Amino acid sequence: TQLLEQSPQFLSIQEGENLTVYCNSSSVFSSLQWYRQEPGEGPVLLVTVVTGGEVKKLKRLTFQFGDARKDSSLHITAAQPGDTGLYLCAGVGYNTDKLIFGTGTRLQVFP
């Protein structure tokens, strides 16, 4: 069974602070996606990483896929209240198209 553990589970910070969310597994994934979910809505895709060691930037968000393709991180610089939400990583294993989601990190950014 492929499991994706995210840490921390909860994060509460002040506007302007930096933060990093981790997504770890003992399994290897062919690709990994990050989503953000707001209350009452479905998750929305932020980024897909495919290559081991890949780094992608989306404005103040930096995503990294581990060299061994077992882990990923999301770094937010100068967090804004609009970044508040539930962040979910999701991985696709080999020989499957099934997307498995992580345990989630709930971020609260206070003004």
Add this chain to the structure above:
Amino acid sequence: GAGVSQSPSNKVTEKGKDVELRCDPISGHTALYWYRQSLGQGLEFLIYFQGNSAPDKSGLPSDRFSAERTGGSVSTLTIQRTQQEDSAVYLCASSPGTTINSPLHFGNGTRLTVT
């Protein structure tokens, strides 16, 4: 219809009753997923349909849960003899192709409450 549509948005049912949850995917999307989410936590995979292939049912928690997808479009998730632990938000997502290059587009979910 621009996005994935789920109905009803909320469902309250008594323990032991059957419920049907509906998902209308984005037109032309071949892949359809059902997930369950409890209390704003991570998503638990339930079932995956891809084109005309046999569905991946490996995430269904018990034989009380079943799903079908008619004509490669609309999907219905059925829960028989509901239990209180079935209370959760049930999310449907569709995708135009294989997941590695295709993001999932989610509906807003059906919030199921079993009393």
